[in-house]
Amino acid sequence: MAANSAYLSHPFKTSVISSSLAIAMGLSLAPQAMADDSELANIERLEVHGQQTENRNTLGSAENLLKGQGVDFSEAGGVSALPILNGMMGDRIKVLVDGADITASCANQMNPPLSYISANQVTTAEVIAGVSPVSAGGDNIAGVIKVSSLNPKFGESDSIKWNSGDISTGYRSVSDTLLLGTNATVASKNISLSYQGAYEDANSYKDGNGDKVIDTLYRAQNHALTAAWRDETQQVAIKLTHQNIPFQGFANQYMDMTDNKSYGALARYQLKLDDDGEFSAQFNWHGVKHEMGFFTPEKTGKMPMNTEGDDYSYQLHWRLPIGDDSTLLVGQEYYSYQLDDVWPAVPGTMMAPNDYININDGERRRAAVYGEWQQDLSQSWWLSAGVRFEYVTTNTGEVQAYSNMPMMGMPNMDAAAAQAFNEMDRKRDDNLIDATLLARYQLSTNQQLEFGLARKNRAPNLYERYSWGRGTMATTMIGWYGDGNGYVGNPDLKPETAHTLSAAYKYNGDSWQVSTTAWYTAVTDYVDAEVIGSFNRTSSPDGKRNILQFTNLDANLYGARFNALYQFAETSTGKWQVLGKVNVTRGERDEGDEPLYQIKPLQTELALQHQLGQWENSLSWQWVATKDRVDDRRLENETDSYSLLNLNSSMKWQDLTVTFAVNNLFDSYYELPLGGVSVAEFKADNTNGFNQIAGAGRSFELNASYAF
Structure with missing residues (x-):
């Protein structure tokens, strides 16, 4: 079984972005996590700096x-929550x-991909920002996030026996949150059966002033069943999943989730x-x-809104050595x-008599090939070069407004928009061509330079292309920007076309670990928005909001990341180290150098870490x-600088692990x-306009996990 043991059993790992190129190289060797341990050892992979507990x-x-x-x-x-890489969000x-x-x-993208898997279900998590190899995935310009829970565990006996399991529970005081999770596996040498489950229930959290941040409550559960079989050269795995979210508040949207x-x-x-x-083949x-x-x-x-969506896909991948030092x-x-x-x-309301389609x-x-x-x-x-081609088609049927009659004596904007939409040819075809070039140069045994160049594309999603309503109510139901x-x-x-250049330096010494990455992305036909109207449901100027239409323009994004870890002592009192991080990102439109929306300001982190045996x-x-630097088109708010102090302690004793944390220690x-x-x-009291959402106040958190 040694030939395929590497992809049949992996410990939890999370790759960090401090050098996106290193991770890209590692991923490009294993598009379906099938590579040998010996092969992966030859590819430099950046592990998380500092400490990490099991998933x-x-x-x-x-x-x-x-x-x-x-x-x-x-x-x-x-x-x-929607992930952001290199200043770019969502799709x-x-x-x-x-x-x-x-x-x-x-x-409103209330059910993004990451919402369908819980942290305790994840066995591997890999992130590639910017320059991702074409084998990692297409139809993106910001990068790739790959999380996996499909990691069948096999035993050593001929008969099916208990293999492993764990049960976890947690509590967060700031939101009165209860968390539960469990994993269980029975297996033989050739068969593996497992279950993964998670449950979470939370009230609305409180901010640093002790005030409730309303409409942030939620409840969610995830379940997964996996069955797998293997022999000396092959493996088959089947996974079934189910999620139920009966409610989830969205404080920065006009609607909430009432079922998913x-x-x-x-x-x-x-x-x-x-x-x-x-x-490998996957369906x-x-x-x-x-x-x-x-x-x-x-x-x-x-106001009910119902959505049904289905994803169907297959992926076929081959990894073919074509020489002692070359792979295709x-x-x-x-x-x-x-x-x-x-x-x-x-x-009985203005939202009648028809269903709004x-x-x-x-x-x-x-359809893609690479x-x-x-x-x-x-x-x-070391050098890697790849090309990927995708043919993308989008289409939709005819639509209708709530009513075709004038609204309060005024023309019905939605009815007119629906008629114009139905009369147009709605089918669109896009050709996407991605190309990447990655290089690594080993300066010495502990120093490395990495370079990357990429051309990447993303076709617009269905809502960006086909959201047709023009009235205030209809337009405010569209948008995932909060x-x-x-x-x-x-x-x-x-389609968006991004050209990205990235360079990184890494140093791995006995006491020091340092990595720094700089990147620049020029995006042609960046999907942004232009103001086509405004509305105000109050008598105060602070109640004004804009109506925007998606449009293409050119934009530039750039930034740098710096991570350093210094171990300054290892004595009878334990191992002591200091971790430092700096991250800066900028994004602006070409015309007028106007800031793009939702670009995070400069962020730094400094941490003192200690480990003594199983105590961290x-x-x-x-x-x-x-x-x-805010986006005036979206009326984005400015925010003040802030600092947070967080404390975390974890102790493992035999099969029991207990973690205690205090986040936002000073209740800032x-x-x-x-x-x-x-x-x-704003809906509860519109006299103050649209205020920025406050972060969570001090939270005492306790987790316990028992393996059996």
Whole structure:
């Protein structure tokens, strides 16, 4: 079984973004996590600086594993925050869950891919910002996030016996959150059966002033069953998933999630070929029924919105050695997404007598092929080059407004927009060509330079192209930016094209570990928005919001990251080290150098870490600068600088692990630079306008995990 043991059993690992190129090189050798341990050892992979506990001790959403590792998040619901890489959010990042491409089936992206997997289910998490190899995935310009829970464990006996299991629980005081998680596996040498489950229930959290941040409560559960079989050269795995979110508040949206039920099925086949080659095939389906409305007195109203989406896809990958120092990766992939978005009529209101049909039988299909070549040019130089082609088609059926009659004596803007939309040819075809070049130069045994150049593309999503409503109510239901504005689609949007240049330096010494990365991205036809109107539901100027239409323009984004770890003592009192991080990102439109929306200001972190046997401690100080470069088109708020002090302690004793943490130790009040505005607060009291969402106050957190 040694030939395929590497991909049959892996410990939890998380790759960090402090050098996106290093991770890209590692990923490019294993598009389906099939590479040998010996082969992976030859590829430099950056591990998380500092300490890390096992994944079963991390409860809650998967974002808890990715925060602080180069991934920022645009705050939304408690389990549905949208990741941000290199200043770009949402669909610009390709998020793959167990290799499957899951589409957010919601006009507000309330059910993004990462919301369908819990932290305790994740066995591997890999992130590639900017220059990602073509084998890692297409249809993105910001990078790739790959999280996986499909990691079958096998035993050593001929009969099926108990293999492993754990149960975890946690509590967070700031939101009165209860968390539960469990994993269990029975296995033989050739068969593995496992279950993974997670449950989370939270009230709305409090800020540093002790005030409730209303409409941030939620409840969620995830379940997964996996069955796998293997022999000497091949492995088959089948995974079934189910998620149920009965409610989730979205403080920065006009609507809330009132139900989200999903089911998924995945089948993966892996085969060891002659001459150390490998083949993998994967087939995926994911279906979701999603409902929006209102469920809490913290944000009231009456307006149902129902969405149904289905993702179908397959991926075929080959890894073919073509010499002692050369490897060829080839692949063919197909993705089909179907969407229906209907807003049922509310009799006796202006939202009647018809159902509002927002997206009718929408479809987005992608067919892709790629080839990637890797070569060890010498003992010092390693090179990889790849090309990927995707053909993308989008289309949708005819739509209708709530009513075709004039509204309060005024022309019915939505009825006119629906007629114009139905009369147009709505089918669009896009050709996407990605190309990447990655190089690594070994300066010495502990120093390395890395370079990357990429051309990447992303086609617009269905909501960017086909959201047709023009009235205030209809437009404010569209948009995942949390800004309180309204959005109108544009069928003539072009795909985004990004050219990225990245360079990194790494040093690994006995006491010091240092990595620094600088990157620059020029985006042609960046999907942004232009102001086409405004509205104000109050008598105060602070209540003004804009109506924007998606449009193409050119933009530039650039930034740098610096990480350093210094071990200054290792004595009888334990190992002591200091971790430092600095991250800066800028983004602006070419015309007028106007700031792009939701770009995080300068952020730094300094942490003192201590380890004595199975006892680990960390005291970290995080500082975020003033956000004064804001997007005027979206009426983005400025935010003040702030600092947070966090304390964490973990102790493992035999099979029991206990973690205690105090986040925001001094109970500081601060506003989230990427959090958007509090629509919930505005609806409760509109006299203060649209204020930025506040961050969580002091929280005492306790987790316990027992392995059996």
